[in-house]
Amino acid sequence: MYVSFETIPTFVWVFIVTYAIYLIKKPRLSKNEPPLIPYKYPIIGHTIDFLFNPENFLAECRQKYGDPFNIYVFGQVNTIVGNEIAHEVYQSDTFSLSVATRDSFPLYRVLRSLDNPETMESLIKAIREGITAKLPLYTGRMQKQLMGYINKEIGDCPKPKLIDTAADNFASMIARPVADVLVGQEISKNEDVIKAFADFTKDFASILAIPPILSFIHPKVHTQVITLPLRFGFNPILKHMITLKKHLKPVLEKRLKEKKILGDKYEPPLDIIEYFVNDLENETKVITEGYMNKICDFIFITVVASIHTTSRQLSSALYDFAGRPELWDDLYEEQVRIDKESDGELTSQHVNKMVKLDSFVRESLRTFDAVAAIPQKCMDSYTFKNGMTIPKGRTVLTYLSDIHYNTTAYGPNPRSFLPHHGMENNIPASKTDKNxxxxxSGKHACPGRFFAVNEIKIGMHKLILKYHIKTPSGKVEKKVFHGPLAEPPITGLIFENR
Incomplete structure (x- = not known):
């Protein structure tokens, strides 16, 4: 190969720049930190193994170096905490999920209320007091909304019908009861609002499609680049905001008017927007544009935290059911018995009696999720009980496979599907623990988990009663992995009338 004299300086500069980046980005650990796993490639570190072989890579690290350990991914050191250490992170106020996700999922660029640290506290309070505490009151409405979707989107299946699940993983199904609870029964009948709720997270995620290559320089560089479209006017989720405001504003104005006229005789509707407007911090006499922005931000933050995850979990549970014919009769018999007891109208007591289905859902959730996920930012230097210390600013990832597949809790074959484990050990699907x-878990446990589990159980109850559900292969379909993150299978599900 011929190399001209003029090209030599180019090679020299490339070498100098690469070496400078290597020196700048070379991880420097402080005293008493968890061990940094050795890596072959400067700058790249463990990125390739973490993206393309996360299960085997992290298992080998865990076996050789214990819990916790450090890996070097996309130019940043991340601490991985597993079965022995993770519970410490979730019991401490030193770690923040919201801060950790700002760079990788910069929703605050669109929902400005997220810039206020009190927003998440208000959201958690609203979910606990406005939804979880009143869950029995929502049960009837929930099943009505779910059946509306089932009858419309799946419908009558006298012959086997293949339903595509890849498009939204039942997001439209989950969006209906969520909309009912958040914005009320009147607005939740509007198909445009349902579509806005179902598509919001998916459309925002389209902005994040660029791999975080620029994080090798710095995470903020990547964040600045992926949010450029927002700053230049491309906002794929603005239409969802406009849709919600259009239908929500007249309802809020009507309620304020009725409240003023009726006074103490006013009967407040049961939904989160009523909870919001009755909260002393959010009281208003006039529905201004600023007030609408605030309440719509509040609603869509809840949508992001609920619909996407719950619909994925419902979809995965249906695949687990469809691919395991040995479980069909047992689960079907329980649903038939409860349906007869309830005369087709479930109450919270009936949902609580679905112990076999609850145990099945818990096991589906345990065996579904990512290899490693749930980033937490260390807000101050923190020392684990084993004496290891991590510095302020460090991102901590939970090694979920190490937790969910540990032999102490789940026996000698923890990767096998254990449909009766929750029932035999009296552990409901909504209960968090160290396994x-x-x-x-702990202070960082999802406040909406009770509502989410009820949605999944009621949805599966109705579907199992109405249909035979199978996978195209007749077997358990494989999940789709994007790096260490899992998604439900994409093969579709076959429904046939019982």
């Missing part, structure tokens, strides 16, 4: 982190 089950699907909803987080």
């Amino acid at each position: 089950y982190f699907i909803f987080g």
Whole structure:
């Protein structure tokens, strides 16, 4: 190969720049940190193994170096915490999920209320007081909304019908009861609002499609680049905001008017927007544009935290059911018995009696989720009980496979599907513990998990009663992995009338 004299300086500069980046980005650990796993490639570190072989890579690291350990991915050191250490992270106020996700999922660029640190506190309070505490009151409405979707989107299946699940993983199904609870029964009948709720997270995620290559320089560089479209006017989710405002504003104005006229005789509707407007911090006499922005931000933050994850979990549970014919009769018999007891109208007591289905859902959740996920940002230097210390600013990832597949809790074959484990051990699907982190744990546990589990159970109850459900292969379909993150299978499901 001929190399001209003029090309030599180019090679020299490339070498100098590459070496400078290597020196700048070379990880420097402080004293008493968890061990940094050795890597072959400067700058790249463990990125390739973490993206393309996360299960085997992290298992080998865990076996050789214990819990916790450090890996070097996309130019940043991340601490991986597993079965022995993770519970410490979730019991401490030193770690923040919201801060950790700002760079990788910069929703605050669109929902400005997220810039206020009190927003998440208000959201958690609203979910606990406005939804979880009143869950029995929502049960009837929930099943009505779910049946509306089932009858419309799946419908009558006298012959086997293949339903595509890849498009939204039943997001439209989950969006209906969520809309009912958030914005009320009147607005939740509007198909445009349902579509806005179902598509919001998916459309925002389209902005994040660029791989975080620029994070090798710095995470903020990547964030600045992926959010450029927003700053230049391309906002694929603005239409959803406009849709919600259009239908929500007249309802809010009507309620304020009725409240003023009726006074103490006013009967407040049961939904989160009523909870929001009755909260002293959010009281208003006039529905201004600023007030609409605030309440719509509040609603869509809840949508992001609920619909996408719950619909994925429902979809995965249906695949687990469809691919395991040995479980069909047992689960069907329980649903038939409860349907007869309830005369087709479920109450919270009937949902609580679905112990076999609850145990099945718990096991589906345990075996579904990512290899490693749930980033937490260390807000101050923190020392684990084993004496290891991590610095302020460090991102901590939960090694979910190490937690959900540990032999102490789940026996000698923890990767096998154990449909009766929750029932035999009296552990409901919504209960978090040190061996089950699907909803987080401790102070960082998801406040909406009770509602989410009820949605999944009621949805599966109605579907199992109405249809035979199978996979195209007749077997358990493989999940789709994007790096260490899991998605439900994309093969579709076959429905046939019982």
